[in-house]
Amino acid sequence: MQYSSRYLEELIEHLSRLPTIGKKTAQRLAFYLLRCDEQEALDLSRAIHRIRQEVGTCERCGNIAETQPCYLCSDVRREAGILCVVEQPGDVVAVEKSGAFRGHYHVLRGALSPLDGVGPDDLRIRELYQRVQDEDVREVILATNPTAQGEATAHFLHQNLVDRGVQVTRIARGVPVGADLELSDQVTLARALEGRKEM
């Protein structure tokens, strides 16, 4: 036994499975959790438990939700007829933070990835088509990630959505604001040039 407590060893083991947390950080976090205010540690334990036991998925948009539909879907001040399609719930947070979108969301819960065995039926794509039809959607903004999988998903959705008579747009890919052109990769720069606009 490397640690003087089996439970400590198990906690370090569980913590080190989290993304961005290596063995060293896991050990540091575990010792912190041992030393910190007891309520703080128990609160964290309960928060993790609760998020898996009491948080569900909005049946309409696929975002995480505690109510049906979620608070974004039921917000009547949001613009109807325009859907922003993203891969994961975290992407909704990112788009919301930008403050540039006031319509509704549709969370696919992933991206097409044939190599990983993820096909159209594994994503919330059928639900998207249904919403486009039912909610009288006039524009679908494809905001999947600018990665191979995200682009493939956007292409697939574009092909299938245009036939349904809806306008399909894709978020711009270009040099990020504040970045240095010299340090931009060639694919991003090529996209930025292709996507240039009249000033």
Add this chain to the structure above:
Amino acid sequence: MQYSSRYLEELIEHLSRLPTIGKKTAQRLAFYLLRCDEQEALDLSRAIHRIRQEVGTCERCGNIAETQPCYLCSDVRREAGILCVVEQPGDVVAVEKSGAFRGHYHVLRGALSPLDGVGPDDLRIRELYQRVQDEDVREVILATNPTAQGEATAHFLHQNLVDRGVQVTRIARGVPVGADLELSDQVTLARALEGRKEM
């Protein structure tokens, strides 16, 4: 509300209180905990809960323990009469990993820090004196951190222990193995020169 779930918001809040975890990483971890295998998340929750509810302190050495005394204190193969004094339980792990010590430990659970209101009575110092007397200790190795607080604690303990007729040693401070002299700070280099030994 920034997130679509109050519970998610609370989890991110709790995670971001952990050391080395900023708001961005906390969000990433929270979304991971939402997405990962449910058992994995619940196991982590239970491991955190358990470490505060079922792991205690060894009454003898002050290390974290599930038994009284802890497995290190009750290990008869370890050398008696030699105590390694450290600040925190994590330091025991570090010394154990070095494989260079086979005696017993004494965990102070902190270091003297008058500015933070931490005096001798706030640490397990009285217990140390008692052990030196009861366990017929011949050497005390002071392995507190090479920081201002750790050095102050070592000085304080040295003054009080020599009167009790015990040999008191301090771990060597010098250039770390594998380091570059050019990049060593001046205090460390001065210590390394002071602490030089015949080859």
